[in-house]
Structures are given as structure tokens and as C-alpha cells.
Amino acid sequence: MQPPLRIALCGLGNVGSGVAELLVRDAATLAERAGGPLLLTHVAIRDPQRMRDVSLGRAHLGTNALELAADPDIDIVVEVMGGLEPARSLLRTALLRGAHVVTANKELLARHGSELRAAAQQGKAGLHLEAAVAGGIPIVKVLAESLTGNRLQALMGIVNGTTNYILTRMTRSGLDFRAALAEAQQLGYAEADPSADVDGHDAASKLAILAALAFDAEVDAAAVHREGIGAITAVDIAAAAELGHVIKLLAIARPHAAGLELRVAPTMVPMDHPLAAVNDAYNAVFVHGDAVGDLMLYGRGAGRLPTASAVVADIVDAAQAIRRGAGGRLFAAARPMPVLPLADVVSRYYFSIWVADQPGALGAITTVLGRHGVSVESMIQKGRRQQPVDLVFVTHSARESQVRAALAEIAGLAQVARVAQVIRVEGGE
Amino acid sequence: MQPPLRIALCGLGNVGSGVAELLVRDAATLAERAGGPLLLTHVAIRDPQRMRDVSLGRAHLGTNALELAADPDIDIVVEVMGGLEPARSLLRTALLRGAHVVTANKELLARHGSELRAAAQQGKAGLHLEAAVAGGIPIVKVLAESLTGNRLQALMGIVNGTTNYILTRMTRSGLDFRAALAEAQQLGYAEADPSADVDGHDAASKLAILAALAFDAEVDAAAVHREGIGAITAVDIAAAAELGHVIKLLAIARPHAAGLELRVAPTMVPMDHPLAAVNDAYNAVFVHGDAVGDLMLYGRGAGRLPTASAVVADIVDAAQAIRRGAGGRLFAAARPMPVLPLADVVSRYYFSIWVADQPGALGAITTVLGRHGVSVESMIQKGRRQQPVDLVFVTHSARESQVRAALAEIAGLAQVARVAQVIRVEGGE
Numbered sequence: 040m041q042p043p044l045r046i047a048l049c050g051l052g053n054v055g056s057g058v059a060e061l062l063v064r065d066a067a068t069l070a071e072r073a074g075g076p077l078l079l080t081h082v083a084i085r086d087p088q089r090m091r092d093v094s095l096g097r098a099h100l101g102t103n104a105l106e107l108a109a110d111p112d113i114d115i116v117v118e119v120m121g122g123l124e125p126a127r128s129l130l131r132t133a134l135l136r137g138a139h140v141v142t143a144n145k146e147l148l149a150r151h152g153s154e155l156r157a158a159a160q161q162g163k164a165g166l167h168l169e170a171a172v173a174g175g176i177p178i179v180k181v182l183a184e185s186l187t188g189n190r191l192q193a194l195m196g197i198v199n200g201t202t203n204y205i206l207t208r209m210t211r212s213g214l215d216f217r218a219a220l221a222e223a224q225q226l227g228y229a230e231a232d233p234s235a236d237v238d239g240h241d242a243a244s245k246l247a248i249l250a251a252l253a254f255d256a257e258v259d260a261a262a263v264h265r266e267g268i269g270a271i272t273a274v275d276i277a278a279a280a281e282l283g284h285v286i287k288l289l290a291i292a293r294p295h296a297a298g299l300e301l302r303v304a305p306t307m308v309p310m311d312h313p314l315a316a317v318n319d320a321y322n323a324v325f326v327h328g329d330a331v332g333d334l335m336l337y338g339r340g341a342g343r344l345p346t347a348s349a350v351v352a353d354i355v356d357a358a359q360a361i362r363r364g365a366g367g368r369l370f371a372a373a374r375p376m377p378v379l380p381l382a383d384v385v386s387r388y389y390f391s392i393w394v395a396d397q398p399g400a401l402g403a404i405t406t407v408l409g410r411h412g413v414s415v416e417s418m419i420q421k422g423r424r425q426q427p428v429d430l431v432f433v434t435h436s437a438r439e440s441q442v443r444a445a446l447a448e449i450a451g452l453a454q455v456a457r458v459a460q461v462i463r464v465e466g467g468e
Numbered sequence: 469m470q471p472p473l474r475i476a477l478c479g480l481g482n483v484g485s486g487v488a489e490l491l492v493r494d495a496a497t498l499a500e501r502a503g504g505p506l507l508l509t510h511v512a513i514r515d516p517q518r519m520r521d522v523s524l525g526r527a528h529l530g531t532n533a534l535e536l537a538a539d540p541d542i543d544i545v546v547e548v549m550g551g552l553e554p555a556r557s558l559l560r561t562a563l564l565r566g567a568h569v570v571t572a573n574k575e576l577l578a579r580h581g582s583e584l585r586a587a588a589q590q591g592k593a594g595l596h597l598e599a600a601v602a603g604g605i606p607i608v609k610v611l612a613e614s615l616t617g618n619r620l621q622a623l624m625g626i627v628n629g630t631t632n633y634i635l636t637r638m639t640r641s642g643l644d645f646r647a648a649l650a651e652a653q654q655l656g657y658a659e660a661d662p663s664a665d666v667d668g669h670d671a672a673s674k675l676a677i678l679a680a681l682a683f684d685a686e687v688d689a690a691a692v693h694r695e696g697i698g699a700i701t702a703v704d705i706a707a708a709a710e711l712g713h714v715i716k717l718l719a720i721a722r723p724h725a726a727g728l729e730l731r732v733a734p735t736m737v738p739m740d741h742p743l744a745a746v747n748d749a750y751n752a753v754f755v756h757g758d759a760v761g762d763l764m765l766y767g768r769g770a771g772r773l774p775t776a777s778a779v780v781a782d783i784v785d786a787a788q789a790i791r792r793g794a795g796g797r798l799f800a801a802a803r804p805m806p807v808l809p810l811a812d813v814v815s816r817y818y819f820s821i822w823v824a825d826q827p828g829a830l831g832a833i834t835t836v837l838g839r840h841g842v843s844v845e846s847m848i849q850k851g852r853r854q855q856p857v858d859l860v861f862v863t864h865s866a867r868e869s870q871v872r873a874a875l876a877e878i879a880g881l882a883q884v885a886r887v888a889q890v891i892r893v894e895g896g897e
Contacts, residue, residue: 061617061759071684072616074798169614175760177614185598185606187501188490188780255500313766316745321762330490330777331604331767333750337742338763348759351617365794369503 041075044358047107048098049083049129050120054143054170056093057347058119062354063096069351073358077115081107085120108133115357117350118142119170127151134158134166139357139367143170143350149244149260152251153373165360165367167353172248173198175345176338177352178324182252183368189328191253194292195465198245200320200340201229201236202268202288206276206305207318210285215273228320238267239288239303246290246303249324254294256376258301263290264381266304275460278391278431279307281419285315289465298377300384305462307389312466313337382440387416387464390442392430392449393456400454401430407452411445413437433464470504473787476536477527478512478558479549483572483599485522486776487548491783492525498780502787506544510536514549537562544786546779547571548599556580563587563595568786568796570779572599578673578689581680582802594789594796596782601677602627604774605767606781607753611681612797618757620682623721624894627674629749629769630658630665631697631717635705635734636747639714644702657749667696668717668732675719675732678753683723685805687730692719693810695733704889707820707860708736710848714744718894727806729813734891736818741895742766811869816845816893819871821859821878822885829883830859836881840874842866862893 046062048055062069062079070076082095083104090100101107108116108129116133118140120126126147133140135158142148148155148171159166169179173196182191197203201223208219220237223229235241247260268288279286284307293300308315313335317323322340327333339345360367394400401420408415414435421429434442442461450458475491477484491498491508499505511524512533519529530536537545537558545562547569549555555576562569564587571577577584577600588595598608602625611620626632630652637648649666652658664670676689697717708715713736722729737744742764746752751769756762768774789796823829830849837844843864850858863871871890879887 057759065617065619068619069616071801175763177610177763180609180614181606184785185609185781186777187498187784188494188777190494190497311745311747313745316740316742318740328777330486330773330780332771332774334604334606334765334767336763336765339761342761344759345761348615348617348757351759352614355616356613359797360792360794362798363789363794363796365789365792367792368788369791372500 041362043076043078044073044114044361045078045080045112046115046117046354047081047083047110047113048079048117048119049104049107050118051082051084051091051093052119052121053343054346054350055119056091057343058117058350059093059095061347061351063094069355073355074362075358077354077358081113083107104129105132109136111136113138114361115139115141115354117354118144119350121146123147123150130155131158134164135162137162137164137366139165139167139361141167141170141350141353141357143346145171145244145248149247152248153257156373159367163366165357167357169353170346170349172245173322173324174340174342175348176322176324176336176340177349178249178336179252181336182249186326186328186331189330191326191328192293193327194249194253194324195314196246196249196290196322196324197287197314197317198290198322198324198340199236199242199288200322201233203317203322204228204320206268206271206286206288209271209273209276213273216269216271237269239265242288242290242303246292246301250292250299250301251373253292253326254299254376255373256299257373258299262301262378264302264304268305271305275462282307282389282417282433283310284308284464285310286462287314287317289314291465295379297383298379300379302381302384307462307464308466314466384439385436386439387436387467388434388442388461389464390432390446390461391459392432393459394428394430394454395456397454403452403454404430404449407448408445411441413441413445429459470791472505472507473502473543473790474507474509474541475544475546475783476510476512476539476542477508477546477548478533478536479547480511480513480520480522481548481550482772483775483779484548485520486772487546487779488522488524490776490780492523498784502784503791504787506783506787510542512536533558534561538565540565542567543790544568544570544783546783547573548779550575552576552579559584560587563593564591566591566593566795568594568596568790570596570599570782570786572775572779574600574673574677578676581677582686585802588796592795594786596786598782599775599778601674602751602753603769603771604777605751605753605765605769606778607678607765608681610765611678615755615757615760618759620755620757621722622756623678623682623753624743625675625678625719625751625753626716626743626746627719627751627753627769628665628671628717629751630662632746632751633657633749635697635700635715635717638700638702638705642702645698645700666698668694671717671719671732675721675730679721679728679730680802682721682755683728683805684802685728686802687728691730691807693731693733697734700734704891711736711818711846711862712739713737713893714739715891716743716746718743720894724808726812727808729808731810731813736891736893737895743895813868814865815868816865816896817863817871817890818893819861819875819890820888821861822888823857823859823883824885826883832881832883833859833878836877837874840870842870842874858888
């Protein structure tokens with residue numbers, strides 16, 4: 040029998056306690072899968088007063104995370120503390136000494152991912168980050184290892200469970216945004232301050248990590264164009280349904296010669312697209328590769344045990360590499376890549392326009408659209424209880440700048456009361 | 469720059485030519501992802517007269533696959549010839565000399581998977597088999613590497629594109645089986661002799677490989693209970709829809725204390741289950757793990773480039789291991805595991821019974837069901853153009869032996885013309 044590998048767990052919150060539970064409970068099976076025993080020798084927590092009720096086997100409990108990172112007797116350092124510091128220093132230290140490091144820290148990777156990759160290369164260390172994005176869904180491994188024979192042409196993800204729950208409730212029960220959010224808060228799916236989820240910040244961080252892996256690019260989460268779901272109304276959801284679509288908060292990345300398209304926004308998806316069947320708090324990532332075609336992974340994007348499942352898989356991967364005498368997996372170099380300006384994004388568009396119900400309105404609007412090169416795929420005129428009426432358009436593929444210019448001009452037409460909504464449409468044509 | 473790794477490609481059919489295309493076309497990117505150049509040095513084909521129009525770079529073309537397998541100068545042996553021999557000897561030879569081997573050979577792995585795993589262990593070699601099951605869907609890696617922190621409780625797959633295409637056409641357009649099959653044959657989705665697909669043999673082979681990986685078990689494809697889709701009628705599809713279900717050919721594996729449940733059969737799935745949205749020739753594998761919860765992978769389960777995508781990912785994995793000085797990934801030992809007899813399978817059941825339209829029939833049937841411990845969840849009485857009428861039942865979970873005993877007795881009732889159909893129901897309750 041091989042001597043055990045020594046694991047230090049830094050952080051014992053929600054995910055950390057799940058990791059400890061699995062390591063202790065399934066020690067025998069994990070030993071077999073990892074080619075030898077995995078021993079949880081140390082656990083570092085911030086506040087020993089706030090100790091959780093979780094079995095740690097024979098692990099030492101302390102507050103010395105940074106010392107553990109530097110300790111050459113620790114084979115695998117697991118960082119599940121979250122936050123930027125001391126996590127960043129801890130990971131750098133461990134990587135530079137050549138240790139295998141497992142992290143679930145989304146914020147840190149979205150912000151300092153390139154730095155950590157460089158530290159891993161320098162230390163010939165293993166940087167394992169499956170748990171940092173999309174919880175239990177093994178999208179990191181699939182992007183980094185299973186799609187190497189592809190030129191990826193698109194990545195589209197539902198990567199925030201809170202907003203997907205809210206949109207699912209709005210779709211299935213006709214709730215408006217406020218009511219669905221309140222329900223999500225009651226169920227613990229949404230925070231008291233829901234802006235990180237609802238405004239798309241969380242999804243943007245995840246998209247930055249996924250796009251970096253998918254396109255071997257340096258990606259800054261701050262460069263992701265971001266629109267939240269707060270402006271989506273029950274009327275929009277109903278109009279989408281009438282058009283055979285559902286509205287999802289999609290995180291989209293596509294490579295173009297001019298740069299990387301990066302955006303998080305509520306988006307209409309045809310009902311027969313696989314992403315349309317992703318409901319409740321589930322997540323999914325859909326990719327299109329030139330060889331593999333369409334591929335989608337679906338599962339729990341958050342939660343204690345799903346995320347712990349990803350951490351433990353990374354620990355076993357690290358152990359396998361150590362047992363086989365190998366360092367970390369070699370990364371392709373991340374290239375700096377310009378971000379495609381939003382104005383240059385090409386998409387189909389849905390928009391609704393409130394007009395005075397007069398025959399000239401439709402003609403005036405389509406004239407403006409035509410002049411800006413925006414071609415209409417379908418139009419629905421919806422009677423409303425009172426004036427004005429609602430004209431709903433779906434366009435063929437058009438450039439964002441052209442659509443925005445056309446809509447600005449349309450908003451100024453005498454016959455038009457208001458451009459009420461603009462939502463991009465993906466996954467068709 | 470690292471010296472190139474030398475690759476021998478054995479087989480240049482549909483998949484093999486796709487692999488050659490990707491290796492030659494994407495040489496620069498692949499070198500980066502693999503930590504150094506990958507050089508296609510040899511291609512072995514059976515019949516040099518039937519040479520394909522594919523660029524092989526500077527590779528030598530020959531008929532000496534077995535020699536290449538034994539050649540210590542070849543770093544990675546890729547077997548995409550199919551069939552049992554000489555593929556089996558070739559893989560054994562390469563593994564026993566410690567080479568990394570990539571194979572897309574489903575039949576061989578379903579039949580001799582344990583032997584090949586043992587050869588890989590003995591030679592400290594790498595056995596890479598992503599392409600052998602579910603084409604471009606990276607389910608092998610996910611089962612073997614991403615779910616190691618889980619006790620898997622169920623695996624349910626749509627793993628045959630032909631039957632999924634036929635069932636999708638029957639569902640969407642009301643075609644009967646014969647018409648949908650004829651259409652699939654015209655489109656090249658189904659063979660002239662469609663029995664390997666339609667009778668579930670292909671799905672059973674894939675299930676054997678997936679179950680072996682998911683449960684670290686020795687699994688023989690011949691032990692899989694198998695029912696084809698030939699007996700599914702347009703009436704069954706319509707009844708399923710009325711009950712909020714669709715019919716899919718599911719390959720199911722579940723571990724029980726008494727043995728491994730293994731079956732391929734047309735099965736009803738609720739419309740809001742992720743497997744229900746898998747249409748046309750697409751495949752998907754759904755698993756439930758105790759930590760990760762529900763997880764599904766969706767994509768192209770067959771085809772030249774999707775399968776080549778999986779082969780190339782395995783080649784890059786092998787190259788990464790070689791570059792990092794490592795042997796193959798260590799497998800957990802496969803355990804012999806008894807197969808659960810079909811009689812002991814527990815499921816929900818749909819069945820339709822044709823009865824003379826007399827008041828006593830329903831009472832007599834439910835009495836028999838009750839006596840056999842089969843509890844009814846819902847019942848629909850369907851008028852038919854003429855007598856007899858059709859009674860449709862869905863049961864709560866029940867044991868196959870009890871259901872079959874009850875139905876045998878029901879078929880003998882004076883009021884009953886015929887037990888017309890029995891289909892298991894999964895994914896609800």
C-alpha cells in the first residue's frame with residue numbers, strides 16, 4: 040500500500056465542511072480511485088469559535104492557512120475560504136513551491152486567474168479549479184481536456200441558479216419579477232441584497248473563467264458586458280412564449296477576428312433549444328465546437344455537496360498526478376485578446392414598441408429599420424386594453440450599433456410612445 | 469521545443485480520416501495544448517486499394533498495424549479499425565509494452581474491457597477510451613474523473629441516435645414505427661438491416677461500458693436486459709403525451725445490494741425531465757450521484773468529427789501524461805458484480821388493456837392488481853372507434869415480477885380482450 044497523501048483544507052464553511060464529510064466518509068473508495076489513501080491532516084479556519092459540527096477524522100485544526108500552504112509536507116492544498124486575501128497569497132505560495140492546489144474561489148480566479156496560471160507554470164505545480172465555476176458541473180475539465188481537438192465557436196451558459204429560478208417561476212406561473220424574487224429570497228435561493236445575482240455580476244465572473252479556458256485567453260470579468268433581469272416583465276415572458284421562446288439569463292462568449300464577444304444578458308432562446316429545458320436553480324453550459332458540434336452539460340451549479348463533489352474530484356486528480364510522478368497538467372499559454380465592443384455584436388433582436396394606433400406607425404418604423412440595415416423576421420401587433428398598442432418585432436441577424444441607432448430614431452417618431460423593451464435572441468437561424 | 473511525440477493511426481475509415489484531418493489541420497494548436505508537437509508518423513490500413521482522399525502530412529502508409537503496436541518508437545497507438553481482431557491483439561500488445569493507447573472500439577471494450585484494463589495495469593500503460601462510447605460526449609472522462617467523490621445511484625442514457633431519431637419523428641409527426649424507420653434509412657441514420665440499433669444491441673454494448681466505469685464493475689453486454697422499439701405504436705406515443713410523458717429508448721444502470729440493474733428498453737419519461745428534451749439523433753447521459761445530484765451530458769453520440777474530437781482529446785491526454793513523465797491513469801479495480809434479475813427490478817409501469825366495455829372490467833382488473841401488490845397511480849379510459857375500449861394505467865413503483873404476474877392473470881379475465889402494451893416509466897416520483 041502507498042503511503043497516504045497529506046491534504047490541508049483551508050476553509051470550513053459550506054463547501055469546506057462538505058469536502059471534509061466526503062473525504063472522511065468515503066476514505067476507502069477514494070483511496071482506490073486515487074491510487075492510495077488521501078489523509079485530511081490539517082484544517083485551517085478563520086475563527087475557531089465558529090467551529091462547525093463536522094467530523095474531521097484525525098485532522099489538526101488551526102488558523103494557520105498560510106503556513107500550511109508553505110509546508111512541504113502537505114501534498115495537496117485545498118482552498119475553500121473564498122475572498123481575495125489571504126486566498127491569493129496562499130495559492131501563490133503553494134503553487135510556487137510546486138504543490139497541487141485545489142480551489143473553489145470564483146472571485147479570485149475571475150480577477151487573478153492569469154497570475155495563478157503563471158504561478159502554476161513557474162512552480163510546475165497543479166492548479167485545479169473545477170469547483171470555482173458551475174459547482175458540480177464538470178465544465179472546467181471538459182473545456183480544458185475534452186475539447187482540445189476543437190476550435191470552439193461559441194459558449195452559452197445558464198450559470199446563475201438564482202436568476203434561472205426567478206425566470207422559471209415567471210415563465211411557469213406568470214409571476215412578475217418582484218414576486219418571483221421575493222419567493223426566491225424566502226426559499227434561500229436569493230440573498231437579501233440580490234444584486235450580485237440579479238444584475239449579472241456572478242454570471243460575469245463565471246463567464247470570465249469559462250471564456251479564459253475555452254479560448255486560451257486572458258479575460259477580465261470587468262470587460263464583460265452585463266445586463267440584469269430586473270427589467271424583464273411578465274409581458275416580455277408572455278410575448279416570448281407566443282414567439283415559441285423562453286427568456287434565460289445567458290452568459291455568452293464567442294471568438295471573432297476583431298476580439299472576444301463577452302456578454303451576460305437576458306436572452307430569448309427557442310423552446311426546442313436544449314438550454315430552454317434548463318429550469319429552476321439548475322445550470323447548464325452549451326458549447327459549439329467545429330468538430331464536436333453542439334455539446335451541453337447540465338447540473339447543479341452551486342450548493343454544498345455538488346461543489347464539494349467537484350473539489351473531491353480535483354483532489355483525486357491531483358493525487359493521481361502525484362502517484363504517477365507527474366506535475367500539474369500543462370496549460371496552453373493564455374493570450375491577451377481584445378474584447379469585441381458591444382456595438383459590433385451581431386445578434387437577432389426582439390423589441391416591443393408602443394405606438395399610437397394609427398396606420399402610419401408601422402410604415403414609419405419599418406422604414407427606419409430598413410434604412411439602418413435591420414431586416415425584420417416577424418412582427419406581431421398586440422392589442423392592449425387601452426392605447427397605445429404594442430408592436431413586437433423579431434429581426435434577422437443585425438449589428439447592435441445599427442439596431443440601437445434605428446431604435447433611437449424610432450423613439451423620436453411622432454407615432455411612437457416608447458421603445459418598451461429590447462432583448463437579444465439566440466440559438467435559432 | 470520538445471521533440472515530437474510519434475503517433476500511429478490504425479484504421480482510416482470514417483473516424484480515422486477525421487482524426488488524421490484534425491491532427492494535420494490543427495497541428496500548431498494541438499502542440500500547444502499537448503505540451504509539444506504531435507506527429508502522425510504512421511497510418512495502417514487494411515486495403516491500400518481503398519485509400520481515402522485525406523491528407524496524412526508526412527505519415528508512412530502501410531498495412532502493418534500489429535508491427536506498429538509493438539514498435540517502441542511509437543508513443544501513442546490509436547486504434548480506430550473496429551471489430552474484435554486484430555484490434556484486440558493490437559491493443560494488448562501496445563498496452564503490455566507500456567504504450568498509451570487510444571481506442572474508439574465499442575464492441576471490443578464491451579466484450580473484452582476487463583482484459584484490456586488488466587493489460588493496461590500490467591504494462592503501466594494508458595488506456596484511453598472516450599471515443600468508444602457516445603461519440604463526442606465526454607462521458608467516459610466525466611464518469612472516471614469528475615465523479616470520483618460520488619456514490620452513483622443511477623445512470624440513464626439515450627445512447628443510440630437512430631432510435632432517438634425514429635422516436636422523435638413518431639412523437640413530433642405522429643408517424644408509425646415503420647414510416648419513421650423508412651425515413652431514417654433514407655437519411656442514412658439507419659442501416660438497411662436496422663436490428664443492431666432498433667433492437668437495442670448497440671445501446672446495450674454502450675451501457676455495458678458506461679456501467680463498468682460508473683460502478684467499477686465487470687459488466688458483460690450480454691447480461692443487459694434488452695427490449696427494442698419495434699413494438700412501440702403511434703397510440704402509445706399519443707397516450708404518453710396525454711400523460712405528460714415522452715417515450716425514449718433508455719439504457720439504465722442502477723446498483724443494488726442484490727446486484728446491478730442493467731436494462732435497455734423503451735421507457736416513458738416526464739416531459740419536464742432533461743432527457744425528454746433530447747431529440748433527433750442527439751444522445752445524452754444522465755447520472756445521479758449522492759453528492760453532485762442530477763447531472764446530464766448532451767451532444768452528438770456518433771459521427772465522423774464528433775468521434776474524432778473524442779479521439780484527439782484522448783491523444784492530447786496521453787501526450788500530457790507522457791510529457792509529464794507519467795504512465796496511464798490508475799483504474800480502480802473492477803469488481804465482479806451480479807446482475808439483478810429483471811424480475812426484481814422496481815419501476816413504475818404504464819400498460820394498456822383492451823376490454824369489452826362492461827362495468828365489471830375495471831373492478832376485476834384493479835382487484836387483480838391489488839392482490840399482487842401493484843398500486844395504481846392514474847387510470848384513463850379511452851373510447852375507441854369500435855369495441856373493445858382501452859384502459860390505460862400508470863402504477864406506483866412496483867416489482868417487475870408482481871406486475872408480470874398480475875398482467876398474466878388479467879390477460880385471462882373474461883372481460884379482457886388483450887394486454888396491449890407494457891412500458892416502464894422512469895424519472896418521476
